[in-house]
Amino acid sequence: MLAISQLNFIKGIFSSWYSRYTSKVFPQKSFRILCFIFSVVFTLAWASPSLTLSQRTTEILWDTYGIPHIYAKDTPNAFKAFGWAQMQSHGNLLLRLYGQARGRAAEYWGEKYLESDQWVLTMKVPERSRSWYKAQTPAFRRYLDAFAAGVNAYAKEHPDLIDDEVKVVLPVKSEDVLAHLQRVLNFTFVVSPEQIAGITDAEQKPGSNGWAIAPKKSATGNAMLLANPHLPWTDLFLWYEAQINAPGIDAYGATLVGIPVLAIAFNDNLGWTHTVNTHDGWDTYQLKLADKGYRFDGQVRPFQTETLSLKIKQKDGTLREQPLIVKSSVHGPVVSEKDGKVLALRVVGLDRPGVLEQWWDMARAKNLSQFETALKRLQLPMFTVMYADRAGNIMHLFNGQVPMRQEGDFEYWQGIIPGDTSKTLWTKIHPYQDLPRVLNPKSGWLQNANDPPWTTTFPPVIKADNFPPYMAPRHMYFRAQRSAKMLAEDPKITFDEMIAYKHSTRMELADRILDDLISAAQNQGSELAKRAAKVLAAWDRQANADSKGAVLFATWAEEIDPDQAFSQPWNENSPRTTPKGLANPASAVATLEAAAAKVEKAYGNLDVAWGEVFRVRYGNVDLPANGGEGKLGIFRVLNFVPNSDGRFQSFGGDSYIAAIEFSNPVRAMALTSYGNATQPNSPHKGDQLQMFAQQKLHPVWRNMKEIKAHLAERKEL
The missing domain is CATH 1.10.1400.10 (Aminohydrolase, alpha-helical knob region)
Incomplete structure (x- = not known):
């Protein structure tokens, strides 16, 4: 940024020029006014913090917590820098995730990835990623290309910092990014192989807390937001904290490793978080077999069949080939054939390729109207949206692609559905206006702790009886009750109190x-x-x-x-x-x-x-x-697995925390529990865990002065 003395010098030149020439050479009043406006605009442009050196080029400024602050001259360079940053922090993990999303992980790394490849290929993830790429808007296609270019540029410049065994994935393509997105959202969060197999251990499911507090409930009169997803501390569930600053955007938040946009974020005007909602976006259909096909509406239909070749790396480095027969019905791919019982899977969102651009536009929004314009696209297959803004609005949206079903309640659709009739085959989803939504409730607060939308605030604003019985179940578990209790019992909540409540371990x-x-x-x-x-x-x-x-x-x-x-x-x-x-x-x-x-x-x-x-x-x-398991009614969630010594070790739970107050300027604290990197050479692997154990958050640095005061590394691209 230019020094004050430099600005004064420039302003002096314009003042002198204006007074000396405009009145003599061009006496017309209108022209003199134009000259004055030009001088002011030019001076302000130089003075503006948004036009610092780091935005006339593209830089990544790494703070002492390993958080990248990207200052880009344009949007493609912002995406390129974000790809570079993710590689520096999580390169080995990112490439391994993309290899799995291709359905070639067994070819790259051996037998233990065979089931992963079978799942990805049966779900047609790589094939669909290519069609999704073609379906992007031209501008966003360039952004994805730029992100992939950033990944590849880092790998080319720093081959010594990447494990040899994952280099086989290079070069990364935009289609890999979209394949990873599908694997994460549609085929892990919406439905996973464990869910189809009936493995329903509640403590291993992704979870989350989210709060939105209105000015009337806030001690300062500013709206506040609490983001707190609970995910496993490994693999595709890891969060990555970052700031992205480019023309039209200055957003801070987090995303899952390998995703090229922020999924939970805030800017100077608004912010949102997600919680895993009680959303049912998948069904398994039992087919009635007949004449090498299946019965549907009184007729016999043939299966669509495709034979793929799986390659599996052996211990000696050779490749063994194995066929994979992918069968599909009108419902979707066949996922189980046992004892004459054939099950086919149907999943929402496979025709909605605009998830990333929707998230990007949510982060660029400046007010509730712009934010909801992005939300109404309904590209995101699931997740509650908890929202707050500077204007004082708070909102809870039971977001997602909810199938329009002809019959049955929520419990019915949790079971295996008869697949021989079109009466059970949903083909449309509910539009935005059908979804449970609460805006600015009288209570002044909203909460969600993976409970159905009916209990988001009290007194209740939305009634389950006014929605289809399959929309969401009816229950409120202990963690959600604890969440609502803390909010309801405090008439005026301070920023520090919100953080203290977040760390509550009361059962x-x-x-x-x-x-x-x-x-x-x-x-x-x-x-x-x-x-x-x-x-x-x-x-x-x-x-x-x-x-x-x-x-x-x-x-x-x-x-x-x-x-x-x-x-x-x-x-x-x-x-x-x-x-x-x-x-x-x-x-x-x-x-x-x-x-x-x-x-x-x-x-x-x-x-x-x-x-x-x-x-x-x-x-x-x-x-x-x-902290502990949510079923005990603990708001600060930690999930544990037993060790051989009789103790228990954390494997998931609180993973990213952000507390935001929409003051002027915005006040925020955050934490990525396990640190912001997994690369072996990084000092930020686990470096926030001590703060986590002490129930502390780190300050969020968003302006150039703060970032430079805590600067650890600088990279110009």
């Missing part, structure tokens, strides 16, 4: 049932049960690192049947206070005795600290954990 489940459990154990339990009750009575009902009693309670909770445990089951007329109470005190006490014996045997005492048993581990970092 809503304990608040509903613990008093009854303690009483029952004290009155009718064994000596062990009474000792356990004493520990639970002293417990703070939180899952902080030093919380004693949390391990015992969580062990007990793991053994109960939540559908049978409560004397008062969940009731949609009392959605935030039910379920509660013990249905069978004697059984609960017996379970507590067993849990106490297990804890005492494993850890030596009943009041072992939570952080001694539950650990935050990433790379070589090992720290006491705080």
Whole structure:
């Protein structure tokens, strides 16, 4: 940026020129006015922070957390720089993900990727990526080409920083980016092979929290937004934090590695986050076989069949070829053929190639109207949208491509659907105006913690009875109840309080049932049960690192049947206070005795600290954990897997956090739990984990002065 003395010098020249010549040579008043305007515009152009050196060229400014701040002279160069930046931070991972999206990972890296290739090819991801590329607008096609060029340029300049085994993926093409997008959105989030196989472990599903707070609920009178996705800390689920500044855009946020635009973001005027919504965008149809085909509306139709050749790399480096027969019905590809039972899969969004451009335009929007114009394209197959802006608007949208179905409720469509009739075959999706949406509720707050849209605020604004019964289920689990409780009970929320609430580890489940459990154990339990009750009575009902009693309670909770445990089951007329109470005190006490014996045997005492048993581990970092499973009603989600030593290690949960206040200037704090890089040479692999364990966020630096004050590296492209 030009110094003040330089600006004053330029302004002096124009003032002198204006006064000396315009009145004498060109006495016309209109011309003198034009000259004055020209001088002002020229001076302001030089003075403008947006026209710094870094926007007359293209630069990546890396801050001390490894976050790239891209200042580009135009949009194609912004995309190129983002491709470069992702390679510097995640090059090995990005190339491996693109190799899998091609359906050639087994050819590149061996047998363990065979099932991945079979899934990708059966879903026709590579083939569709080529048609999606052709369907892009000419401008956005150039942007995708530029992103791929940035990936390839980094690989060419820094071959020594990329693992040899992933270089086989190079050069990357735009079609690879779109194939990866499909694999992530349509064939992991909307539906995955595990879902089709009936593997429905709730704790391994992607999740999220999202808040939008209106000025009337904010202590400062500014709208606020909380973004908090919960994803596994590995593979295609990793977040990448960045800022993109180019003509027409200055957005900060995060995206999944390999995605060329920000998926969760904010700018000076507005911001949004996503949560995984209770969206049903896929169905499996059971086909009735007949004459080498299948029955449909009283006729026999032939399968469409294609034979592909899979190549599988052997340990000696040779390639083994294996045929893959892909069969499809009018519903979609056949995904299972067992014991004469044939299942075909139908998935939304495969005819909607504009996801990336929609996200890009959401980040460029300057107000609610522009933002919703982008949303109304309905290119994004799923995810709730939680929105807030400088004007004070807050919005919750149950976003997604919801099939228009002729019959059945949400539960019906979770099962296997008869595939012999067109009555069950959906071909259209609901338009934007049909989707559950809340704008500026009287409560002043909106929340979503993967619950259906009916419970986004209280008093309720949208009623489930006004929507098709298949739109979304009816329930409100403990984490969502905890979320709503924190918002409802605080009349004026400060920015710091919002962050503190985000890190809350209080177990809503304990608040509903613990008093009854303690009483029952004290009155009718064994000596062990009474000792356990004493520990639970002293417990703070939180899952902080030093919380004693949390391990015992969580062990007990793991053994109960939540559908049978409560004397008062969940009731949609009392959605935030039910379920509660013990249905069978004697059984609960017996379970507590067993849990106490297990804890005492494993850890030596009943009041072992939570952080001694539950650990935050990433790379070589090992720290006491705080937070836990959402089913316990904990807002700060951490998912764990057991270790061989009897302890538990984090594998997912809170992954990206952003707290934003639409003040002037915008105030923001953020964190990428595991750091902003995975490359072996990077100092940012796991470097934010200490802050994560301490329930801290890092400041978001968005203006040039802040970025330069925390500059670690600079790259001009």
